[in-house]
Amino acid sequence: QVQLVESGGGLVQAGGSLRLSCAASGNTFSIRTIGWYRQAPGKQRELVATINSGGSTNYADSLKGRFTISRGSAKNTVYLQMNSLKPEDTAVYYCNAGFLYSSIWGQGTQVTVSS
Numbered sequence: 001q002v003q004l005v006e007s008g009g010g011l012v013q014a015g016g017s018l019r020l021s022c023a024a025s026g027n028t029f030s031i032r033t034i035g036w037y038r039q040a041p042g043k044q045r046e047l048v049a050t051i052n053s054g055g056s057t058n059y060a061d062s063l064k065g066r067f068t069i070s071r072g073s074a075k076n077t078v079y080l081q082m083n084s085l086k087p088e089d090t091a092v093y094y095c096n097a098g099f100l101y102s103s104i105w106g107q108g109t110q111v112t113v114s115s
Contacts, residue, residue: 002026002104004095009109012085020080020109022095033098034078036069038091038111045094051078085113 008020024031035050049059049069057069068081082089090113095106 002028002031002097002099004097004104004106006093006095006106006109009093009111011112011114014085014087014113014115016085016113017081017083018085018111020082020093020095020111022078022080022106024076024078024097028076030099031097032100034071035096035098036078036080036093037096038089038093039108040088040091043091048093049080050098082111085111087113087115089113 003025005023006020008018010018012018022034033050033052036048037045038048039045047060048063049057049067051057051069051071059067066084070079072079090111092108092110094108097104
């Protein structure tokens with residue numbers, strides 16, 4: 001089994017930056033893709049960015065240039081660097097690990113951007 005633990009959320013002023021971390025433990029060799037998603041109040045969960053085992057990345061078009069997904073040297077930790085944050089980025093950010101036939105979610109971390 002794989003467990004995901006997110007961290008790094010918090011309160012930041014508009015224009016500021018945050019870096020979220022997703023630490024995977026357990027049978028991490030089976031992970032094909034790790035992604036960040038977010039869900040704002042009253043809205044559906046949406047893709048932020050993903051990175052696969054080969055290092056290829058994918059971003060939501062609206063977030064390109066402000067958000068960057070990367071892996072740590074140990075490859076069991078995935079980061080989401082968020083710059084130039086806007087109030088509309090306020091959401092719970094979830095980490096997702098994708099396997100061949102399934103995926104799992106982390107517990108989420110709250111990001112609040114004040115205007």
